[in-house]
Amino acid sequence: xxxxxxxxxxxMVSPARTIADALQAEGxxxxxxxxxxxxxxxxxxxxxxxxxxxxxxxxxxxxAITSRWVPAEADVAHKAxxxxxxxxxxxxxxxxxxxxQCIRLPDWRGDLSAPGWLKVSAGVAELVGRRGPSxxxxxTGPAADAQKLLAVLAFDNLSGDPELxxxxxxxxxxxxxxxxxxxxxxxxxxxxxxxxxxADKAVRKVASELKATHLLDGSVRRSGERLRIxxxxxxxxxxxxxxxxxxxxxxxxxxxxxxxxxxxxAEALKISLAPAVQAPAIETQAYEDxxxxxxxxxxxxxxxxxxxxxxxxxxxxxxxxxxxxAPAWELLASARAWTLRSGHRTGPxxxxxxxxxxxAETALRLDPRRGGAYGALAMLEPWGAYAAxxxxxxxxxxxxxxxxxxxxxxSTFSWSVGRFREALRLAERACELNPxxxxxxxxxxxxxxxxxxxxxxxxxxxxxxxxxxxxxxILMDLLNTAxxxxxxxxxxxAAADIPHFxxxxxxxxxxxxxxxxxxxxKDPGKAQELLERYSRLxxxxxxxxxxxLVGLSVLGLPDAAMDLAGTASFGxxxxxxxxxxxxxxPGTILGPWTAFNRxxxxxxxxxxxxxxxxxxxxxxxxxxxxxxxxxxxxxxxxRASAEAL
Numbered sequence: 290x291x292x293x294x295x296x297x298x299x300x301m302v303s304p305a306r307t308i309a310d311a312l313q314a315e316g317x318x319x320x321x322x323x324x325x326x327x328x329x330x331x332x333x334x335x336x337x338x339x340x341x342x343x344x345x346x347x348x349x350x351x352x353a354i355t356s357r358w359v360p361a362e363a364d365v366a367h368k369a370x371x372x373x374x375x376x377x378x379x380x381x382x383x384x385x386x387x388x389x390q391c392i393r394l395p396d397w398r399g400d401l402s403a404p405g406w407l408k409v410s411a412g413v414a415e416l417v418g419r420r421g422p423s424x425x426x427x428x429t430g431p432a433a434d435a436q437k438l439l440a441v442l443a444f445d446n447l448s449g450d451p452e453l454x455x456x457x458x459x460x461x462x463x464x465x466x467x468x469x470x471x472x473x474x475x476x477x478x479x480x481x482x483x484x485x486x487x488a489d490k491a492v493r494k495v496a497s498e499l500k501a502t503h504l505l506d507g508s509v510r511r512s513g514e515r516l517r518i519x520x521x522x523x524x525x526x527x528x529x530x531x532x533x534x535x536x537x538x539x540x541x542x543x544x545x546x547x548x549x550x551x552x553x554x555a556e557a558l559k560i561s562l563a564p565a566v567q568a569p570a571i572e573t574q575a576y577e578d579x580x581x582x583x584x585x586x587x588x589x590x591x592x593x594x595x596x597x598x599x600x601x602x603x604x605x606x607x608x609x610x611x612x613x614x615a616p617a618w619e620l621l622a623s624a625r626a627w628t629l630r631s632g633h634r635t636g637p638x639x640x641x642x643x644x645x646x647x648x649a650e651t652a653l654r655l656d657p658r659r660g661g662a663y664g665a666l667a668m669l670e671p672w673g674a675y676a677a678x679x680x681x682x683x684x685x686x687x688x689x690x691x692x693x694x695x696x697x698x699x700s701t702f703s704w705s706v707g708r709f710r711e712a713l714r715l716a717e718r719a720c721e722l723n724p725x726x727x728x729x730x731x732x733x734x735x736x737x738x739x740x741x742x743x744x745x746x747x748x749x750x751x752x753x754x755x756x757x758x759x760x761x762x763i764l765m766d767l768l769n770t771a772x773x774x775x776x777x778x779x780x781x782x783a784a785a786d787i788p789h790f791x792x793x794x795x796x797x798x799x800x801x802x803x804x805x806x807x808x809x810x811k812d813p814g815k816a817q818e819l820l821e822r823y824s825r826l827x828x829x830x831x832x833x834x835x836x837x838l839v840g841l842s843v844l845g846l847p848d849a850a851m852d853l854a855g856t857a858s859f860g861x862x863x864x865x866x867x868x869x870x871x872x873x874x875p876g877t878i879l880g881p882w883t884a885f886n887r888x889x890x891x892x893x894x895x896x897x898x899x900x901x902x903x904x905x906x907x908x909x910x911x912x913x914x915x916x917x918x919x920x921x922x923x924x925x926x927x928r929a930s931a932e933a934l
Contacts, residue, residue, distance in 0.1 A: 292317040292417045294342035296362040298352035299745045303500070303721060304377055305348055307399045312346075314401065315410055317417060322742065339365055344416040346409065349376040349391060354383050373412045375405070399436045437558060438721075440477040440501035441465035442485055444518070445508040457509035458483065459580035460518060460547060464505070467551040469691055470658060471563040474555075477501055478693045478723035479587060496525035499724055503531075505554055514540045514573070520550050522557050532557040540573050569613040578603045579617050586624065597624035597631075608648075615659055618652035622665035630668055638866040642669055660689025664698060672875075673862035675706055675903040693723035700732055706903060707879035707911020709739035727757050735766060739880050740912075743774040751779055758786070761794045765801060769836075772805040773843055773882065780805065804840050816844040824853060833857045835877045842885035850885060854894050862898060875900055879913050889919045896928040905929035 293312050297305040309319045320338045335358075339345065345366035353359040363386055366372035374382055374391040382391050392412075394405040401410075441464060446457040462479050469476035477499050485495050495504055507520035521533035532553060536546045555561070571579075582603035586596050604621040607614065622645055629641040646669070649662040663685035670678045682699045689695055700715035713736035719729040734749035750767040757763055764783060771780040784805075787798050803822075807815035820841060827833050833853065841850035862875075875898050878885055885891065895901050904910055905926045914921040 291320040291338060291342050292344060293319045293413055294339050294345045294362075294366075295319065295321045295348065296339075296345060296353075296359050296366075297348040298350050298356045298359055299748060300352050301348055301350050301377070303717070304397075306717070308346060308348065308375075311399055311401055311406065312410070312413065317344075317413060335362075336365075340369070342366075342371060343418070344373055344413045345369075345371045346373045346375065346413070347382075347386075349374060349380045349382045349386075350378050351380050354380060360386075371416055373409060373416070375409055437503060437560075438475045438477060438499070438501045439468065439503045439505060439554070439558070440482040440495060440499050441468070441479075442490055442495070442504060442506045443483040444506070444520075447508045447510040448512070453511060455580050455584040456511060456577065458584060460509050460543065461505075461507065462583070463544075463547045464520075464551050464554070467548060468554055470689065471551075472555060472560050474558065474560050475691055475722060478726070481723050481725035484725055492523055492525055492528045500721070501525055503558065507550075511540070516540055516543060516546065518546055518550065520553075522554055541570070543576070569611065571611040571614050575607045575610040575614070579607045579614070579620075582607070582617075582624075583620060586620065597627040600624050601628065608651075612651075613655060615652050615655035618648050618655065619659040619661045619665075622648035622652060622662050623668075626665040626668040642865070645669055658688045660685040660687075660692055660695055663688070664695055667698070669865065671863050671865045672705070673899040674865075675702075675899065676907065678702060679907075691722060693719040693726075693729055696722070697729050697732055700736070701874070704732075704736065704739065704876040705874050706900065706909075707876055707913055708909070709736055709876070709880075709912050712736045712876075713740055727753060727760055727763060731763055731766065735770075738770055738774070738882075739876070741881055743770075743882075744776075747771050747774065747776045747779050751783070754783060759789065761790060761797075764790075765797060768798070768801050768805065772808055777809070804844075807844055813845075816841070816846055819844065820846060820849055820853070824856075827853060827857045831858045832861060835875065839877055839880070839883055839885055842883040847884040847888065851888065851890050851894070859897055879911050881913070881916060886913050887918055889924060891917075892921075892924045892928055895925065896932065901925040901929040902932060 293309075295305050295309055305321060309321045312319050320342065322335065339362055345362065347353075347359060347363045347366065349359075360383060363372060363374070363382075367386070367389075372386075372389070374386060374389060375394055376382075376391055377394050377397055379393065379395060381387055382389075392405050392408050394403065394409075397403055397406065400406060441461055444457045444461040446454045448457070462483075465476055465479060465482075468474060481499060482495075482501075485498075489495075490506060492504060495501060502525055504523045504525060505520060506523070507518060510517040516536075516538055518536045519534075520536070522531045523529065524531050534550075534553060536549060538546050582600040585600045585603075601621065601624045604617050604624060607617040608621060611617065625641065625645045625648060629638070629645060645665055649665045652659045652662040663681050667678050667681035667685065670681070672678075679699075679702055682695065682702055685695045686692070686699060696715050696719035700712045700719065703709075703712035703715060713733065716729060716732035716736055720733050723729045730749070730753055734746055734753060737743075737749060738746035747767075747770055750763065750770055754760065754763045754767050764786060767783045768780060771777070771783065784802070787795075787802070790798055803819060807819055823833055823837050823841065826837075838850045838854050841847070841853070875895075878891075878894065880886075892901065900911075904922075906929070910922060
């Protein structure tokens with residue numbers, strides 16, 4: 290029997306996890322809905338766990354009050370005498386729960402010594418039937434650092450030349466990187482924190498959007514070769530300035546100035562900061578070229594392969610002039626890898642690959658903590674080289690554990706091999722560190738569907754599309770997710786925007802509409818038309834996107850989809866000399882909502898995609914082993930053994 294069941298509305302998923310972690314740290318067993326088995330009906334599982342729990346912690350919020358589930362779960366707990374209520378945002382529980390104690394924890398982020406939390410813990414301990422933890426002194430060390438979240442804002446450019454904004458941004462980004470790389474402190478990603486500029490830098494606004502506990506802001510004034518950097522560290526709760534100072538020096542002193550500011554931040558936050566790798570001397574022009582290249586890559590909404598091609602010549606010039614400057618080699622490796630795998634390269638693949646390897650290995654020789662270099666090497670591996678990619682991505686996170694880009698890449702990998710719950714956890718970690726960029730949040734929304742929480746997935750897709758209303762990828766995912774799971778109102782609301790898109794995006798959207806028309810009409814003729822259309826595509830191109838096969842299965846044609854898969858080639862997933870796949874992620878076929886993976890024939894396709902060999906050699910299995918109506922492991926192992934002979 291589980292000690293604690295946690296009830297919450299979906300927008301409070303991150304605080305709910307913090308509560309779960311805190312209770313587990315105090316020795317209680319906790320059930321939260323990311324533990325849902327994908328093979329069972331989730332309302333049934335939730336009710337079983339709810340009624341079996343000794344204590345039910347209900348996290349009230351604005352959305353929880355109006356939700357379908359939270360008040361119902363609170364009612365079951367109240368009648369059973371297991372209810373404990375708390376709120377972080379100040380929401381008052383609805384009738385009749387507003388007549389009972391509700392513990393208020395404003396701005397609580399995991400402090401186990403907070404008076405309100407001690408009440409929660411004591412209440413749980415009483416219901417569970419054991420003594421609760423004694424009040425503890427404020428935490429110190431890594432646990433305390435984990436409760437802090439620092440947002441480094443883009444420093445203001447006071448140089449009188451708007452063209453120097455890239456320089457002031459670069460100074461603040463280097464400080465951000467130094468703190469993130471050399472301490473256990475969680476630091477918000479640049480792509481989120483740098484969205485706040487000018488009047489948008491109000492502490493309350495930034496803290497609300499980023500959930501940051503502390504902000505570092507400042508300004509840069511450059512006059513010729515002289516620099517003046519002002520910086521201040523603010524505690525968001527109470528908007529208290531903890532530290533402020535001004536630093537001056539020559540342009541050649543920029544690295545020392547940045548390190549001094551990072552060290553001052555660490556001292557103010559009472560965290561330990563490992564010594565940074567000593568940056569070598571670098572000519573002013575070379576450093577400016579590096580900052581320009583990084584600005585090109587990190588700013589704007591253009592495709593990464595386009596900006597990578599533009600930044601590469603600048604970075605090559607930097608590495609030629611400053612061959613010991615590791616950050617430039619790391620960024621050059623990533624830029625070259627993106628250009629190579631985007632299909633936009635101009636020379637032979639082998640030459641492009643050697644150039645990526647050279648840049649990455651040089652970066653790691655100069656500074657072994659350059660996780661982006663491992664990420665670039667992982668990009669060189671074909672999609673079907675599962676073990677090699679996983680090894681490189683895990684090595685990257687070992688040296689850069691709080692890099693949201695690398696977390697998202699490993700989440701995508703976990704999705705591709707069918708480990709959806711693991712993919713969701715990684716995506717949520719990335720989203721905490723990069724809350725205002727679409728990729729991490731979209732990954733969370735997608736993985737919610739793959740763990741069986743379809744309503745939450747659709748709702749999150751809708752929220753993302755309202756925030757980024759012209760993001761093609763979000764719209765495509767929203768249309769497919771809402772229609773596949775029968776959320777027709779959400780589908781029609783989003784479909785109204787289809788006419789706004791043109792070119793290749795319009796082509797893909799029209800293909801989605803064909804699928805949806807067949808799905809909604811339940812017309813076997815329309816499903817057959819799609820099957821014939823996809824058959825012609827295989828005959829013409831030799832292959833087929835895996836999501837088309839899943840679509841046929843959803844339309845009631847799983848056997849025909851499997852037959853069609855048998856006529857298609859998937860050799861491209863093993864081909865290093867080619868672009869990265871798009872709609873060919875193997876994880877697409879491993880989801881729980883389709884009959885496609887319920888037949889033993891499915892193992893044939895998994896074997897052709899190289900998955901059986903990976904699963905058997907790693908002994909790390911996809912979530913679908915839990916709901917497949919046959920011995921998935923045994924069949925996959927047998928196929929891998931036969932392949933090895």
